[in-house]
Amino acid sequence: MFISKTSEYALKVLTYMALKNATQFSAQSLYVELDIPKRYLMRLLTDLSKSGFIKATRGRSGGYIFARPIDTIYFSEIINSVEDLQSFEGCVLGNAVCPVDKPCAMHHIWEKPKQAFLETIKTTTLADLL
Amino acid sequence: MFISKTSEYALKVLTYMALKNATQFSAQSLYVELDIPKRYLMRLLTDLSKSGFIKATRGRSGGYIFARPIDTIYFSEIINSVEDLQSFEGCVLGNAVCPVDKPCAMHHIWEKPKQAFLETIKTTTLADLL
DNA sequence: ATAAAATAATACCTACAAGTATTAATTTAT
């Protein structure tokens, strides 16, 4: 499972845009390139727009462009905008946070993969794809 | 998100049993210890039983015991019994597998956390908790 | 024998993520 389908879509869209280096992307053009249900994609684009990653211009020759320099957009921020990143920080056996005094049975074993994941998404930006 | 709630429950049950070192566990006793909805837990226990991790004995003084030595039970096997481990092996951007010739934009970045996760669950058994 | 205490099977319900449909608003080419 790892991340939600919507996170997957969001990453797909933004990584595509980051690599393609076009000035503007219409929902239609993204739809034909990426394998995401059209209407779902369109709503996602508005969401990503509201979240401040991209900027929409409406109307006949409209579309989306990045709203910020891509070296300021961390993967953690993208994922966090469509699902709760907190669920990754917490305990794998369900505690809201890892209690420092009394960690769960899996705490130690879980530490490495958990940190690898969090560190990767927190220290990597879209620009690192280039 | 990481793993499903059901995986979480399965791990919770089996790690608890592995550490507790009692000869037998009733559904009731597991219910009062672990924070899992009772009926859901009961169904899960039958599932874990069918999967061969534990063995049920019915009747008045029944309950569950491990069906195999716990140093043969890998976390990967537990998770795989309640959700599809394949979804972790595949591409983070949705391809069924990572195409060796043409990996996706995130493939390189994703490699480390992905391997950390898979390696941990594939090389660790319940006995390693002791 | 019978009742109690346990697991098993089956069916149903619920909440939420994922997906779809419809209509509105905005911009620009003509």
Place this chain on the structure above:
DNA sequence: ATAAATTAATACTTGTAGGTATTATTTTAT
């Protein structure tokens, strides 16, 4: 001005993981 091409808003539908309810089966203490 008008129509076309785009994004935005809102509401609805679907699929499925998670959770509940009911009844059946099995075993053992009495």
